[in-house]
Amino acid sequence: METEQLLHFGISLFAVGALSALVPVKTFRIVPYLLSLIGSLFFLSLGLILTVITPASYQALPASSIFEFSLRGDALAGFFVITISLVASAVSVYSIGFTRNYVYAGLSGFFTNILILSLYSVVLSANLFTFLISWETMAIASYFLITLDRSDETSRAGLFYAVMTHIGTAFIIALFFILYRFTNRMDFEGMKAGIASMPTAVKTVVFIFALIGFGTKAGIVPLHTWIPRAYPVAPPHIAALMSGLMIKMGIYGFLRISFDVLGQGPEWWGITVISVGAVSALLGILYGLIENDLKVFLAYSSVENVGIILLGIGASMMFKSNGLATLSSLALTAALFHVLNHALFKGVLFLGAGSVIHTTGSGNMEHMGGLLKRMPVTGLFFLAGALSICALPPFNGFASEWLTYQALLLGYQSPSVTAKIVSPLGGAALALTGALAAAGFVKAFGITFLGAPRTAESRDAGEVPLPMVVGMAFLAIPCLLFGLFPGPALSFLMPAVYAMTGASTTLEQHGMLGVGQTSAAVSPIGMLATMAAMMIAVMLFIRMKGGVRKTVYGDSWGCGTPGLTPRMQYTATAFTKPLRIIYKRIYLPRRDIKVQYLLKPFFVKSIHYGSEITPFFERYVYEPATRFIQAVASKVKLLQSGSLNLYLGYILITLILLLIFAT
């Protein structure tokens, strides 16, 4: 099938899916998701083709001079299309099961289809206009999906999200203006010719605006604050889409502008991105560790992973500016591979969290426990996601983080001393975030799925409907497969890397990931095979030396006290309390202790203990900024007195001024 036909089929399937959601017939509920599933599969094949053949461009609507809506697929777009399709198809399957009892199923189906379509459209946009339209559609669709139930909580979160995303969009529009002004072209491909004549100062401004504007969507610290507010209130399939795919759109935009359009910049760009990535990753996971709500924790974990992706991108930029094209391609491969992997495992984790919340009615880890025995399949897939995100072999997270390490270590070959110091420090930061993430996910999986149930709801929980589980499988299985066989995944992104950096490296041979220059290699499948062999050997040995033994079941050891209750277990708060103490200079916790005495100071009636952690940038940046804006706004409000005469007066004055200054 021709790419154009695939594209048209895909778009129409999603459009029909969206419209079909509005039909208020109960049996029709699965139709929009079935259509989105098939649509994603069409797009998937489109993406696969795009990564093999050279760019193809097609126009979806007739053109007029500036405002033409045209789509174009090249290697980078193709890779992102594949990523989107994989996650979207899994989420569609999951939604088939989830929306059976979901009250807002109709509107949800409508907006979901539009959202997914806009994701594709962002990635396939050929010019600034298409990009902006798709970007806005994405924001609007996700806003509606978050605030469907119109409750206070969701409205507030939705408003915060809308404001933040538009601040970012403002920067993006500004940088688009600058680009158009200097190159007189609206389309990305045609712009590249005019970039050479752009003065370096302007290029720097474009770079910074791109970092801020796309960074808001991607979720770099301190622009990430909408993420932990918006993801928890979103329904699970939406949260998976947003976290797995939407924040990658920020990455896509940043790559498109800084790598493709701007071409090459000075070294400090790359070093800035590495630093931003490291700080973002560290702060993201640090704030996530103290959260007890599963979804908030996962949201912060997304911020962390975006930081890791930026580490790879920054390293790639740094190498590119020093002319080390092969190293640049290695770093960019690591970053793009992590984009794909994160979409996959974050999708699994959010879907799993959604299932858990669906059955227990609460997102707070402190209300859960022992769910693995009651929801075995969901738990298993969640475990797979957790192992992947902690970069443990042989899953895919390990492969992409390994490549990122290699890229950072090779940073030593750059000429400048700053680069030589920053790169290994980036590696140490990566190690630190890995260890922090591991602690967080031991807590998330352990407190939620292991131990004894802490509430009645978790005691009575049961496995979720089949489509939800199958949806998770769609994502969990590739996590393992791409970890064992990174070759196919790498082939999706190699053409994009070649287009961006001008070089490509063979990173995978015979199931081994390897870096040629340093002859460092790792073979996840070899390690898994060794583990399996050892398992057989040790089981035989135990049978030989120990014989057949029986297992006696009893209570957990409680130092001899009978009647251990679930309340005596370690709580989620307790699990990360040591970290809260160790990093208290970053957390700056506020403690509130109120004691009521019967007779001071010996007889205490009651003690009230409250502890609160507000991220420091919220306290020192966001709150003052908000107060400032409100102060200014209240002054400006004076202009709006409501009197018609005054408004007519404004018009008169404006006309007079125009007359004087325009002639």
Added chain:
Amino acid sequence: MGYLQFLIIILFSPLVNGVIKKVKAYMQGRIGPGVLQPYYDLLRLLKKDMVVSTETSWIFKATPYIVFTATATAAVIVPVVSTASPFSMMGDVIALIYMLALARFFMALGGLDAGTGFGGEGSSREMTVAILVEPMMMLALFTAAISAGSTDIVRIATVHPAAFSPSHLLALTAFIVAIVAETGRVPVDNPDTHLELTMIHEGMILEYSGRYLALMEWAHYMKQMILFTLAIDIFFPLGIAQSGNPAVLATAVAVYVAKVTGIALLMALVESTRAKMRFFQLPSLLGGAFVLAFLSLVTHIMMGK
């Protein structure tokens, strides 16, 4: 022959632990258990029935096997006496550390599975210590990797016969602190007691019995020996065999035994001359080691060696 070298780690790691215990005992004026005691303990445990808590899930029973096999795979990766093994291609330094991290992840999960306070405490503290140790250990290893040009352990072991440069020595010091922390020795953790205050590793494995306990203990011994071997490979691999020649191999084995004994004695010395630190004093100790590792990196950049 080179490809059987991992058996040295699997089979002799209990002996190393026995030696350390014996030396500690002498330093404390006792006679102590025999050096072969760990073997008797392991075999005895294998012959016992298992007691499993009703609260646990399949994770509890799977963890000992996963922990053991992951650690054993790390033992296969690391070159013990010879660099001419085909298995060393399977992973580099980073892969090795992450295999050990995989083991630790499941140990922590196993601790939480029984739903007790001890297990939770052990898991929480183990992950916290990992957070403090990993960046420092990685930075020290990175400095060595950078100077050798690769993270491949074989490459590092063949390029520098001995770490005779200031930056390497600084990195080695930091790495030794890391070994003390990762193997749960004083002053980070006390491997000999079962009091809540001093149980990090012991807390996580408290619920295990029978063959499960045997596997967990054995994996602990193996991890210790793997870290010793890694330190030897990276910082003073002098004498490691680079071919399959039997004479060369024999000398390599002798040299290796001598080095491991030396490190074991060092560990015993450190344990006997220090008191266990309060848990929240650990960030100062490990942070200081991080500064050492950072200095080693900076010194390497400046001096070029």
Added chain:
Amino acid sequence: MKSWIEAFSIIDFISVGILLTAVTLNAFKSIESYVKAYTINSWLLASLVAVVAVLVGETHLYIAALLTLATKGIIIPLFLRRIVRRMRVTHEIQPYISNSLSLAISGILVAVVYASLKEGIFITGFSKDVLQISIAVILISLFVMITRKMALTQAIGLLFMENGLFLAGFSLTFGMPTMIELGVLFDMLMGVIILGIFAIQIKRAFASTDLDKLTVLKG
């Protein structure tokens, strides 16, 4: 002997040792540790001069080494110990910045020094490395002086700084002319003696040498 020194880059080891003693100054809390660190630092300094003397073969360097050892390595530490015993203080009061943080900042200072001096300076004399280390030592000791409150710690920081200056001058000129070096040494000695006497007198008069409390004396 010469080739052995060069082959094992003894100079590099000694200079890193000097740097290390300066960095560890941040980690200690007891005055006795400070004095020990200073002693080791001075001994390393003297051995560095001796090694260079062997490499270059000039006699005046041997004398300089012996002189350094005598004054900085033996006399001044002895004097410091006497002062400490007389003043009966053992530990530094809570510094302005915690020990771990100042340790980290010293590390960053070292990196900054290395990064900035990498390009451009044309150095005659041996080992640009030693110059970088000496500047790092100077900065670190200055930083220690800024963040500590006890007069005695400030004095020890000053002594470290002098060591660093000596090392810097040494690396650039192969040993400053002996006369100047002698002069500087005697000044240092006098300075320490006077400071010691003052410290004891201040303690007797005001019962404390905590700089925070001493600021009351202004105006």
